[in-house]
Each structure stands twice: as C-alpha cells, then as structure tokens.
Amino acid sequence: MHASLWMLVLAISLLAWGLTHSSFHYFWQYFIQGFSVGNFHIQPFRWLIAIFLLIVLFNVNQWIQSRLASARGIFRHFDIGSRHSVLAIFRYVGFIIAILLSLSTAGVALHNLAIIAGALSVGIGFGLQNIVNNFVSGIILLLERPIRVGDWVRVGTTEGYVQRLSIRSTLILTFDRTEVFVPNSELISGQVTNWxxxxxxxxxxxxxxxxxxxxxxxxxxxxxxxxxxxxxVLQDDPRGIPPTALLLDVTENSLVFYLRVYIGDCNNSFTIQTELRARAVEALYRRGIRLAHQQQDLYFPERAPAAEHDSSAQV
Structure with missing residues (x-):
C-alpha cells in the first residue's frame, strides 16, 4: 500500500512539473515493461518490489530470531554456545532465502547467478580473498564448533571469553575488559587453546x-x-585428581612445593588460587613453618693493618 501511494505521489508530481501525457505514458511503459541492457532485461517496477520484499523478509527474519532467542523452552537442553550456533545458522539461512526470493522477484534467473559468481571471482582475486576466507571460516566455526560463545580461549597473545561469533570475526573479551575482534581465518588456520x-x-x-x-x-x-x-576443589570426582602436594624443586634458599588441585569451574580460577594461597600460608605459620625469603650473604674482606709510624724516627 505504501508503494502504491508513493507511486501515485510521483505520478502527480511529474504531471505538475509539466510532463505531458504521452511522455508520462512513455516513462510508465519503461518503468513497468522495462528495458534491455545487453542480454539482461531490467524491469524497474519489479526491482522496486524486490527491494521492498527484501526489507520485509529481513525484518521478519530478525523478528523470528528474537522470538527464538527468548523462547527458553525450545533450547532448554542447549548450552549457551550451542544455542548461539543454532540461532546463527538459522539467521544466515534466512538471509540467503530472502536474497534468493528477492532476486527471483526482480526477474533474475537463478542460472544467471553463475555469471554474477564469475564476476565476484574476479573481485576475490583482486582483494576480496580475505573477506571470503573469513566468511568460509565463520561457516566452519558454526558447523564444527571448535569454539563456542562462553568458552575461555587463547589465540596468540589474546586470552579471554568468547562473546560473539559472527560470519566475519569473533569477539573475545579479555580479563581486563578489552574487546578484541579476531578474524575467523586466524581461528581456523592458527593454533587455538580452548580451556x-x-x-x-x-x-x-x-x-x-x-x-x-x-x-x-x-x-x-x-x-x-x-x-x-x-x-x-574436586576431591573424588572422576574428572580430576585429589589435591596433591609435590616437592618439585630445591633451590639455594628454599624447598619449592606445588599444591596441585583440580577445580570444576575455570571461570573462578583466580579467586580460588587466591583463597588457596592465603589458607596455605596461614596453615604453615600456625604449624611453625616459615616461608623462604631471598637471602644473600655479604663478605667483607679484612682490611690490612695500617703501618705504624716509626716513633723513633730521627728528628
């Protein structure tokens, strides 16, 4: 209805500017029936409808995504990473369907997409290879799921939690609250540690x-x-080993012990380490065991006795 209204306004405006009836009929014929450019026949009216349909389908896709994201019952057996991957796949499939339907409405035969793909391949060869590489890597990440939203990962010198997986890059939130965008190609071709x-x-x-x-x-x-x-700390849990104290080194000044423990939630690792260190120091001091400190022994060579003045020196 909005499109028809705008077309009516356009027609009235053209007539008001002095456009004759024959000229308007000629313009309208080109607008509806279209014109040819080489082997392609272009109909502006159908392209206008296709653009309108594309906008509507994109909005419908976003609405479906928001409804699925808020529907807890559908994904109650999914963790946050699995839920995000499923929603992302649905979102991109919806985008592809919307684009194909819009192109079909515009009169573009799907077999002609091979020509468009050939043109894009030239662009890929000249500078779009990184974009395509990240795009394909993003699809692989969504399907294979080596990393998921909420995972604790390390990529090169960047370490933190995965906040968002997109088709081009992955957002990692570091421990100092810095947001780092990592290209998906680095996650596929490089070494990634997923804790x-x-x-x-x-x-x-x-x-x-x-x-x-x-x-x-x-x-x-x-x-x-x-x-x-x-x-x-995990005690008899099959996923870990009971707490063990190991003497792993002897230095000039100390005996170096390591308390090896396994915890069930790596997200609290820093807090648990702090608590274990504090409790260990307190327990050792209560039993009279002192922590070692860096010690240096200084030796001062004895000074040679000063030569005595000859009191019998002759005057």
Whole structure:
C-alpha cells in the first residue's frame, strides 16, 4: 500500500512539473515493461518490489530470531554456545532465502547467478580473498564448533571469553575488559587453546617456597589438607585428581612445593588460587613453618693493618 501511494505521489508530481501525457505514458511503459541492457532485461517496477520484499523478509527474519532467542523452552537442553550456533545458522539461512526470493522477484534467473559468481571471482582475486576466507571460516566455526560463545580461549597473545561469533570475526573479551575482534581465518588456520572445550575442569599448580629446615612430610600434609578443605576443589570426582602436594624443586634458599588441585569451574580460577594461597600460608605459620625469603650473604674482606709510624724516627 505504501508503494502504491508513493507511486501515485510521483505520478502527480511529474504531471505538475509539466510532463505531458504521452511522455508520462512513455516513462510508465519503461518503468513497468522495462528495458534491455545487453542480454539482461531490467524491469524497474519489479526491482522496486524486490527491494521492498527484501526489507520485509529481513525484518521478519530478525523478528523470528528474537522470538527464538527468548523462547527458553525450545533450547532448554542447549548450552549457551550451542544455542548461539543454532540461532546463527538459522539467521544466515534466512538471509540467503530472502536474497534468493528477492532476486527471483526482480526477474533474475537463478542460472544467471553463475555469471554474477564469475564476476565476484574476479573481485576475490583482486582483494576480496580475505573477506571470503573469513566468511568460509565463520561457516566452519558454526558447523564444527571448535569454539563456542562462553568458552575461555587463547589465540596468540589474546586470552579471554568468547562473546560473539559472527560470519566475519569473533569477539573475545579479555580479563581486563578489552574487546578484541579476531578474524575467523586466524581461528581456523592458527593454533587455538580452548580451556573449556569438553568441560570446565581446570588444573591449578600453586607454588610455595619454605625454608630448608622444614619437615617435608609435614609441609605436604598441610598443603593437601588445605586443598581438601576447599569447597571448590574436586576431591573424588572422576574428572580430576585429589589435591596433591609435590616437592618439585630445591633451590639455594628454599624447598619449592606445588599444591596441585583440580577445580570444576575455570571461570573462578583466580579467586580460588587466591583463597588457596592465603589458607596455605596461614596453615604453615600456625604449624611453625616459615616461608623462604631471598637471602644473600655479604663478605667483607679484612682490611690490612695500617703501618705504624716509626716513633723513633730521627728528628
């Protein structure tokens, strides 16, 4: 209805500007019946309808996406990463269907898309290869799902949580709240560490240095007891190993112990490490075991005695 109204306004405006009836009929014939450019026949009226249809279908697709995202019952058995991947696939399929329907409405035969693809291949060869590479990599990420929204990943020097997967790039939120966009091609061709790919279990190795005169068995007992008493540390869980204290190094100034624990939620790793260190230090001090400190021994060479003045020097 809006399109018809605008067309009526356009016709009245052209007549008001002095356009004759024959000229208007000639213009209208070209607008409706179209004209040919080479082997292509273009009908502006059909293209106008196609553009209008494309806008409507895009809005319908967005509305369906918002409804699916808010429908908790449909994805109640999906985690956040799986839900995002399914919605993204539906969204891009909807975009492709909308574009194909609009092209068909405009009168573009689908077999002519091969010609368009050939033209695009020239552009790809001249500078669009990175865009196409990221596009294909984005589809692979959505289908294979090596990383998902909410995963803790490390890509090169960037480490953080995956916030969004798009068709061109992936948004990673680092621990200092910096948002980094990583091209999808880097996630496919490069090395990616995903700490939460199969589960959220994470191993922590907490170092503590004590003095050489400390009792090794007592230190191990204290550290393992600290790990066993923490509520977030896995004990008999098959996904991890019970807390273990290991003496892994002996330096000039200290015995280096490591408290090895497994936690069920890697998102709380920094908080749990802080709590375990604080509890371990307190427990060691209560049992009279002191932490080692950097020690340096300084040696001062004895000064040679000053030569005595000859009191019997002759005057």
């Amino acid at each position: 939460t790919y199969s589960n959220n279990v994470l191993r922590l190795m907490i170092p503590l240095r004590v003095r050489h005169d400390s009792d090794i068995d007592e230190v191990r007992e204290i550290l393992e007891e600290v790990g066993q008493n923490h509520p977030d």
